[in-house]
Amino acid sequence: MSISEAAGFVTIETGARFVPETISERTLEAASAPVPVDSKRGYGTVNYKIGERSEREYLKKAITAFTDTLPEKFGNSEGTYTITLVVKDGTGKDLAKEPILTFQWKNQRVFFFIDKLVEQLQSTQWSGTLVDQLLTTDATRRYKIGVEVFLSNSRSMDFDSLKKTSKLFSEGALASFLPLPASAVGIISAVSDIVDLFYTGSRKQTLVEFDEFEVMTSPQTYTVPVKFRDAQDRPWTLPIKINLQANQSKFMSGPFDARNLVVTIVGEKNFTVVTAKGAPVKASLIELLRSSDDFPEARALLDSVAANRKFEGNTQTASGALYAALGNFQSIYDARALYWAFLKQNESLLDLNACLAGGRREELQQVGLSF
DSSP states (O other), X not given: OOSSTTTOSXXXXXXXXXXXXXXXXXXXXXXXXXXXXXXXXXXEEEEEEESXXXXXXXXXXXXXXXXXXXXXXXXXXXXXXXXXXEEEOTTSOEEEEEEEEEEEEEEEEOGGGOEEEEEEEEEEOOEEEEEEEEEOOTTTSEEXXXXXXXXXXXXXXXXXXXXXXXXXXXXXXXXTTSOOOHHHHHHHHHHHXXXXXXXXXXXXXXXXXXXXXXXXXXXXXXXXXXXXXXTTOOEEEEEEEEEEEEESOSSOSSSOOGGGOOGGGGGOOOEEEEOTTSOEEEEOHHHHHHHOSSOHHHHHHHHHHHTTOOOOSOHHHHHHHHHHHHHHHSOHHHHHHHHHHHHHHTGGGSOHHHHTTTTHHHXXXXXXXXX
């Protein structure tokens, strides 16, 4: 199967699929059986790796040989051939488009207008993170992952620039699950448009069909050997591994212990957002909620506390809005921990009984957090 039947420069075996990596029976006996992570009860992380360390020299040689065939097949024209890992959520929304292997070349008109190959660049990223601690919801309890190849024979795009732009795209896609000011939403859309411009202007073929992977309570590894044949019918394999991990809390590992839960988590900058300058910055969830127009009651409470003033509104309603808002963007464990830390940090400015009304006191006690 080739990216273009007319091009005929590379083939890949059909039916390539991700398959679970085998685990020994002893390992299975020692570990508890994995189960799906429920909505709002954890975060999913997706990592990838190309081959093992022992395979690196072989892969370098194979990739170099593959590179040599591409420009000739396109008449030494300018172009970019990019193998990309694509991750979507359960609704089909793109979360990551990670270029893992790219071949680029350009030409230059010389004497008698003969095309001469003047530059050829091959870059490889051996491992990385595709999705970093994304809250599990109905839409993100499962990921759809596939491998695609994009070919543009009209221009060459610098690999580092493509990587950086793709990283901004992924950070923007993940940030879209956060409370954001309108300006940030506009920046995310602009970055998305830049990435789409490159990929939309390229021919595309799916190398590995999209499979669905569920976030489980223990790490899961899937592998697929993407088998190529170059123009000389020489075989080579690109071994891709995908690892899915989950954790229930960003703040603490193991059972909650209030003695070890410091109030500094209120200002802990756990979230990456893209600024108007196109640069990613870290922000705390409290900062994001204060900058968003979507939670006015919670924002009023946060603004009052930030100004070191006692809140004069309906504390029970405002604190309930804050508690609910935290639960929209964090696991129930972290939402409760952050709410507890916020109250601890601002006890002198708040009516604690009102803040803990509506069953919130009991829910905090369930994870060992009390007053």
